[in-house]
Amino acid sequence: xxxxxxxxxxxxxxxxxxxxxxxxxxxxxxxxxxxxxxxxxxxxxxxxxxxxxxxxxxxxxxxxxxxxxxxxxxxxxxxxxxxxxxxxxxxxxxxxxxxxxxxxxxxxxxxxxxxxxxxxxxxxxxxxxxxxxxxxxxxxxxxxxxxxxxxxxxxxxxxxxxxxxxxxxxxxxxxxxx
Numbered sequence: 001x002x003x004x005x006x007x008x009x010x011x012x013x014x015x016x017x018x019x020x021x022x023x024x025x026x027x028x029x030x031x032x033x034x035x036x037x038x039x040x041x042x043x044x045x046x047x048x049x050x051x052x053x054x055x056x057x058x059x060x061x062x063x064x065x066x067x068x069x070x071x072x073x074x075x076x077x078x079x080x081x082x083x084x085x086x087x088x089x090x091x092x093x094x095x096x097x098x099x100x101x102x103x104x105x106x107x108x109x110x111x112x113x114x115x116x117x118x119x120x121x122x123x124x125x126x127x128x129x130x131x132x133x134x135x136x137x138x139x140x141x142x143x144x145x146x147x148x149x150x151x152x153x154x155x156x157x158x159x160x161x162x163x164x165x166x167x168x169x170x171x172x173x174x175x176x177x178x
Contacts (some may be wrong), residue, residue, distance in 0.1 A: 006043035013052035021073045042094045053078040056087035060098045067095045069105040106140035
């Protein structure tokens, strides 16, 4: 497994995975192209045997104290092996490097697997956006992470003092997009 920065050359593979994972509300190629080239974006891909099996993106304006996770997507065949958690960690590490204090995201209310992943890393629900995902009429759960707390907990975990207790099993098994 190789994780690397996404490039414009990855657009076709990213879009194939985007449409497979989000058949009713996939981003357009133009939207994704903009994200990949934005100075505020940070996108990474995961490859296995030369095939793109995941991607993730963060929007973090340099100098801002908050950032947004735009997407984390793992191909169905590669789920359940910690790749979503690894991508999330990569995005959060980048946010730390950019001086971010709070990270936000929206997750589908009908995706408990992704919700469990985010909660296990310290994200908390702070609101809902009714009928956010169209045309499916699915609510978005808005979640927030205190990034400084995440860094502190991670440091504690390295020394065996993790206040959260044992880290749960990878919740990316089963249905989910992470």
